[in-house]
Amino acid sequence: MKFLSDKTVDRLRQNANLPDLSGTRYQLLERVACGGMGTVYAARDQTLDRRVALKVLDVLIADGDLARRLNREARALALLEHPGIVPVHDVGTLSDGRVFYTMKFVEGQRLDKYIETVTSLPDRLRLFLRICDAVAFAHARGVLHRDLKPANVMVGAFGEVLVMDWGLAKILREQSSGASDDDPEAAILHAQQASNGPADSTQATQVTGQGTVLGTPGYMSPEQARGDIAQVDKRSDIFSLGAVLRFLCVNPLTHSGQSKAWRQDKTLEAICAKATEIHPINRYATVSDLSADVSRYLDGLPVSARKETIFDKSARFYRRHTIAILLIVAYLAMRILLLIFSHR
Amino acid sequence: MPGDQFPITRWSVIDAVKSEDPAEQTRALDTLFAAYWKPVYKYVRLRWNRPTEDAQDLTQGFFAEMLERDLLAKYDPAKSRLRTYLRLCVDSFVMNQEKAARRQKRGGNATHVALDFPAAEGELAGATIDPASIPSPESLEEFFEREWVRSLFALAVEDLRKLCSERERERTFRLFDDYDLSDDEEISYERLAAEYAMPVTDVTNALSWARREFRRIALERLRELCGSDEEFHREAHAVFGSDAA
Structure with missing residues (x-):
């Protein structure tokens, strides 16, 4: 039997993961990035002759119901026409059972990389307000994101802010637990229970790995983490937005010591704290309320998240x-x- | 293409060893030994810093003990991965090595899988656990996982070679061997097309087929080596999804 070096194993792993797009309208161009849920490739849509981003998810589907539901979700997501939202163009299944979807190919940087170049707090907050605009728009149309995090926000070449991966976290959750059409939300509970089961050292890693699929630790609301599906609503996205806001405020700048000062800003911290309250009822009721507070902070006006003393x-x-x-x-x-x- | 899709229908070795059919039991155990003997041997050599002969005896002894004490029947998929369970069993076995050595003498040749220890020893040349250091549980797990993935992939490559031979697609396997199993960074589809005197599109199609089959075979083997569907999905993500994760 041939010995496979570490390099060969990695190469095999990568090449075996390349999607076989025969039978689809897409032609594979190159691998762009990889994340917890899957790998993103650049592909050419041969029908419309345009470059698209094609994401292959690390889940396998075999049953027709789920494929139908994915298509239905894709149709719903295609209705989200907003300059800050990258909607899904198409959803499908590869011949090996993996799910893929395509979306607009965005040339730009992920928010977590991009902000390294943004040294001013007000500029970062204005960036955050544009994320809020996109999320508020989706909420108004009844769509939750459920996996908001810096890695799911792209900043385009002209500074445009784009929120990616709409609704797909939900589909993934349902898939990973095999939830039925009748009870899609039950999947979250099942998947969480499954991930909380075993308890060895590997399992801890695995839980983290699986957590990436089920939601991202640090950005996932407590009710999502608990699998309390009855409480998962737009305030769960508000929790994630609060975590994103905190990330934008405390992520260290390379050149100045400003981040320390921001952490000490009680008003900003109060806004983050209110958005990330453990109990949803204590959070902002809507994304607009959260963004209004951030706007008021930027304008030097009092915010609803903090009662001011005379000194303040x-x-x-x-x-x-x-x-x-x-x-x-x-x-x-x-x-x-x-x-x-x-x-x- | 339903034939290419999941779910995998082969039995898990955990279920198969409980079967009343001795042939099924033997097949399951052989599958398990084939996938695990090298990781176990290398782990014993490095983690326990045992000389070659000791490590060989301990490896054979461990699998013998696994049969004698019916360790697989005691495995609970809800508590841990099979891989982790076996590694911990190896640890406990080696700690008790004197007893293990006696057992090895009684039943060390129970497996039908040929254990090519010199080859495994040769592969250890580039191993990366420093015996002088105190390895963390994470690094041990990582080492064992890496060896286990290597073993799984090597078996899948061998299965693919047989499949190509059966379907008279030897050239496809040679292309796969030259491109995907090569450490040569300079290799390209164009170069292969020139070497094999065939269009680049044929190289692309052949490699695409071989990779799809390799992936399918590896996942089938993986399914056999997992105790539950949930474990299978986690392991599949770790083995193939880790390119993404």
């Missing part, structure tokens, strides 16, 4: 009107000096 109010008033206050103080100081000198 004064400090905020000073920050907002620094120049005017300094001018008035300078003017008053001059008047006092003039008064003193005129009396001599």
